[in-house]
Amino acid sequence: MNFGVLTVTIRTNSLFWEGKPLSTPSSKEQDGRVTLTSVLDLRAAAPLTDELLALRGNDLVIDASKVERIGAPCFQVLLSAVKTWAVAGHTIAIFDESPAFSESATHLGVCLSQHETNENETCL
Amino acid sequence: MDSMAEIKQTFFQECDDLLGELETGLIDMEGGDGDCETVAAIFRAVHSIKGGAGAFGLDKLVAFAHIFETTLDEVRADRLEATPEVLSVLLRSSDVLADLVRAAQNDEELGDDATAGLVEELSAFVGDKAGAADEAPAGGEDISFAPLGTAIDLDDAFGDLDDVEENQSFTIKFRPMPELYANANETVLLFRNLAQMGDVTVACDESQIPTLDEIDPEGAYLAWTIIVHTSHSKDELLEIFEFVEDDCTLEITSEEPSDDADEPELADDEALPVEEESPPAKADRAPDEAASGDDVASEDNVVSLVEKKEKPAAKEQASKEKDTSDATIRVNLGRIDRLVNLVGELVINQAMLTQGVIDAGLERGDSVEAGLEELKQLTREIQDSVMAIRAQPVKALFQRMSRIVREAARATEKSVHLVMEGEMTEVDKTVVERLADPLTHMIRNAVDHGLEKAETRIANGKPAEGTVSLTAAHRSGRVVIEVSDDGAGINRERVRNIAIEKGLISEEDKLSDSDIDNLLFMPGFSTVEKVSNLSGRGVGMDVVKRAIQAVGGRIMISSQPGKGSTFSISLPLTLAILDGMVVEVADQTLVVPLTAIVETLKPTPSDTHELGAGSKVISIRGEFIPVIDAGLTMGYRAEPADPLTGVVLSVETEDGARAAVIVDTIQDQRQVVIKSLEENYGHVDSVAAATILGDGRIALILDVDAIIAREGEALSFHENSLAATG
Numbered sequence: 001m002n003f004g005v006l007t008v009t010i011r012t013n014s015l016f017w018e019g020k021p022l023s024t025p026s027s028k029e030q031d032g033r034v035t036l037t038s039v040l041d042l043r044a045a046a047p048l049t050d051e052l053l054a055l056r057g058n059d060l061v062i063d064a065s066k067v068e069r070i071g072a073p074c075f076q077v078l079l080s081a082v083k084t085w086a087v088a089g090h091t092i093a094i095f096d097e098s099p100a101f102s103e104s105a106t107h108l109g110v111c112l113s114q115h116e117t118n119e120n121e122t123c124l
Numbered sequence: 125m126d127s128m129a130e131i132k133q134t135f136f137q138e139c140d141d142l143l144g145e146l147e148t149g150l151i152d153m154e155g156g157d158g159d160c161e162t163v164a165a166i167f168r169a170v171h172s173i174k175g176g177a178g179a180f181g182l183d184k185l186v187a188f189a190h191i192f193e194t195t196l197d198e199v200r201a202d203r204l205e206a207t208p209e210v211l212s213v214l215l216r217s218s219d220v221l222a223d224l225v226r227a228a229q230n231d232e233e234l235g236d237d238a239t240a241g242l243v244e245e246l247s248a249f250v251g252d253k254a255g256a257a258d259e260a261p262a263g264g265e266d267i268s269f270a271p272l273g274t275a276i277d278l279d280d281a282f283g284d285l286d287d288v289e290e291n292q293s294f295t296i297k298f299r300p301m302p303e304l305y306a307n308a309n310e311t312v313l314l315f316r317n318l319a320q321m322g323d324v325t326v327a328c329d330e331s332q333i334p335t336l337d338e339i340d341p342e343g344a345y346l347a348w349t350i351i352v353h354t355s356h357s358k359d360e361l362l363e364i365f366e367f368v369e370d371d372c373t374l375e376i377t378s379e380e381p382s383d384d385a386d387e388p389e390l391a392d393d394e395a396l397p398v399e400e401e402s403p404p405a406k407a408d409r410a411p412d413e414a415a416s417g418d419d420v421a422s423e424d425n426v427v428s429l430v431e432k433k434e435k436p437a438a439k440e441q442a443s444k445e446k447d448t449s450d451a452t453i454r455v456n457l458g459r460i461d462r463l464v465n466l467v468g469e470l471v472i473n474q475a476m477l478t479q480g481v482i483d484a485g486l487e488r489g490d491s492v493e494a495g496l497e498e499l500k501q502l503t504r505e506i507q508d509s510v511m512a513i514r515a516q517p518v519k520a521l522f523q524r525m526s527r528i529v530r531e532a533a534r535a536t537e538k539s540v541h542l543v544m545e546g547e548m549t550e551v552d553k554t555v556v557e558r559l560a561d562p563l564t565h566m567i568r569n570a571v572d573h574g575l576e577k578a579e580t581r582i583a584n585g586k587p588a589e590g591t592v593s594l595t596a597a598h599r600s601g602r603v604v605i606e607v608s609d610d611g612a613g614i615n616r617e618r619v620r621n622i623a624i625e626k627g628l629i630s631e632e633d634k635l636s637d638s639d640i641d642n643l644l645f646m647p648g649f650s651t652v653e654k655v656s657n658l659s660g661r662g663v664g665m666d667v668v669k670r671a672i673q674a675v676g677g678r679i680m681i682s683s684q685p686g687k688g689s690t691f692s693i694s695l696p697l698t699l700a701i702l703d704g705m706v707v708e709v710a711d712q713t714l715v716v717p718l719t720a721i722v723e724t725l726k727p728t729p730s731d732t733h734e735l736g737a738g739s740k741v742i743s744i745r746g747e748f749i750p751v752i753d754a755g756l757t758m759g760y761r762a763e764p765a766d767p768l769t770g771v772v773l774s775v776e777t778e779d780g781a782r783a784a785v786i787v788d789t790i791q792d793q794r795q796v797v798i799k800s801l802e803e804n805y806g807h808v809d810s811v812a813a814a815t816i817l818g819d820g821r822i823a824l825i826l827d828v829d830a831i832i833a834r835e836g837e838a839l840s841f842h843e844n845s846l847a848a849t850g
Contacts, residue, residue: 041310042305042306042308045342046342049339056336070312071310071311072305072311072312072344073342076339076345079330079333079346080333080345081336083333083335084335107312107316108328108346108348111330
């Protein structure tokens with residue numbers, strides 16, 4: 001069964017968050033919100049790339065709470081997104097990461113903070 | 125055997141394997157296939173030999189292994205480039221190491237001159253470190269060159285670890301290729317396994333990550349530098365990467381003990397954030413987290429994860445067993461032979477049971493018949509499985525040949541490249557053992573006589589380096605081993621002249637190309653005018669042929685002028701079962717080995733000729749062949765049988781001569797289980813062995829060579845007839 005890789009919800013939000021989804025969306029500027037699906041293996045990397053590409057130009061919030069498994073290829077895509085967003089001067093952040101997501105990021109030593117635009121963000 | 129001797133024997137058995145690995149690795153490097161893994165593997169092999177030798181006080185072996193290992197360490201650390209010159213010395217060192225092991229095994233002393241020259245050459249490569257060789261402790265490890273289980277003083281930073289002295293730091297540089305992911309491998313799982321081995325610090329190099337519009341989602345952009353503090357060996361770390369080693373670049377180096385061992389320097393200047401906020405997963409923590417994360421995965425994924433999660437446990441088990449990681453056990457050959465024997469009994473018993481059921485006249489479809497059919501099936505499977513136990517890959521044998529090529533090439537000052545294929549082809553152990561001598565001779569011949577000198581090759585538009593290939597393959601139930609060279613091919617004119625000179629053929633004889641080629645197998649035939657000390661050791665190709673035939677094999681030559689020659693050996697898969705022709709002679713049943721039979725025929729009156737004193741010859745396609753009456757020879761009857769009423773089996777003896785054996789009728793052609801008469805009764809002339817037929821009767825297996833030897837007169841006649849015919 002395939003429920004699709006991503007669920008994308010567009011919300012209006014220009015604020016930072018602190019590990020939790022924002023409860024009061026702002027209406028000033030449109031930004032995106034993406035909920036990562038549970039299994040982010042090699043097969044999920046291409047659809048994830050496409051979904052993220054479609055959201056360029058806006059700040060982006062990525063919800064990692066549903067992730068049950070994630071591999072290096074999808075981390076590569078997420079890192080690429082962080083870079084892409086930074087180059088474009090937009091904000092991107094990942095929040096509410098699931099234990100599986102954190103553990104995989106820890107094992108891989110991956111840092112998903114947006115260094116240039118979001119220096120206070122901590123690494124996973 | 126006392127326990128120490130047993131352990132020592134095991135050590136020598138392991139040495140065989142290690143020497144094999146060493147040679148394979150060096151040959152891979154020579155062929156340009158070697159990577160850092162290969163160097164590490166050959167280093168480990170020499171290191172293990174040194175370690176074991178130290179334990180048994182084999183000082184000479186230890187000393188040589190030490191300087192050898194030191195040189196390999198230089199290569200491993202990229203301080204010494206593996207040039208062809210270096211590899212040549214390393215290969216010769218592996219030969220000498222093998223000699224030293226062999227000498228130690230046989231309690232012999234190998235002269236110092238065998239090693240002195242190489243020690244000097246190796247020392248030249250390693251410079252100052254060579255001195256360490258002289259101080260190599262006989263008792264075991266020295267710290268400077270031993271990566272495995274070496275004691276290293278660590279700072280207090282690791283004071284929380286129980287067994288500090290056993291811990292060591294390794295730096296792993298790991299860069300996956302896209303294939304790694306495409307082959308369903310996952311870096312996260314590898315690192316999770318790694319985290320269970322000890323303290324890990326991971327630095328991820330993200331610099332190669334492109335922006336989203338340029339990324340290949342299935343590409344590989346990340347690389348890692350991981351520092352592991354562990355009590356496990358490098359081998360065990362390597363095992364984690366075992367299944368991905370072809371799909372990544374991997375380098376594992378052990379850190380030298382130093383003052384700042386607790387703050388190992390990372391290749392990248394990136395900080396290690398994982399250290400700050402969330403410490404690296406420890407062995408006791410990672411599995412729990414992994415489980416919690418994986419519990420709710422979809423069904424498909426659960427399966428794949430469970431499979432992968434089982435690996436760490438398996439790895440741990442494997443690491444405990446270390447040298448027996450390929451899950452093999454060593455079994456006394458006598459036990460296997462007994463099993464083979466019992467299975468032979470089972471085969472016979474089953475044949476007898478079948479006969480009994482037929483005799484009982486049971487109805488078709490009776491349950492006994494169905495049960496018997498199943499028994500047959502099972503018996504066949506057991507038989508195959510047991511034979512497979514005795515089967516061994518020819519790899520070890522082939523590896524010995526690479527040394528022969530090197531030595532032959534050096535002696536003849538030719539440049540030779542040995543290509544080996546099908547090393548994993550399996551043959552019965554006895555067959556493998558008995559092939560060593562003939563194969564050695566054939567390889568030497570190929571280098572010495574087959575390949576031309578470099579200048580001749582160049583003049584003929586061939587590369588200066590000659591190629592000798594050694595291949596093995598299964599072909600229609602037999603194993604075919606081929607030795608080919610890309611030399612000048614057989615000089616048929618010369619072979620023919622020599623044969624005429626030696627009176628083997630007459631000048632008028634019209635011989636086909638293949639007939640001329642087969643002259644090489646005639647006893648005493650030697651094309652070399654000057655006996656070289658390489659292949660001309662008084663052993664001709666006839667001896668090779670006899671040795672091959674002794675294991676039930678056949679040898680054939682094919683040669684193309686200017687392009688080279690190929691010697692093909694066709695061998696039975698096992699010596700326990702033989703393909704035989706079941707024949708009847710004076711109401712007795714005999715089995716004639718199929719390998720000896722060239723053809724069977726019904727002679728016509730014009731074919732047979734009396735030759736005085738009761739001797740007969742039979743003419744087969746113009747060739748006169750002495751007739752042997754099996755009934756007379758075996759003492760089954762007093763009067764000779766009429767060849768016209770019987771069947772003639774044209775057989776070929778080991779020395780290439782042919783004879784016509786007369787039997788009454790041919791019953792069948794089938795596989796028979798060989799039962800040794802020598803072991804169970806005693807040697808009987810003209811009888812090779814016995815077998816038990818389905819009806820329980822014993823049938824003797826004819827020793828074709830022996831009965832022809834007994835017919836001495838007929839044989840000498842045959843030789844004379846060769847010269848007389850034509």
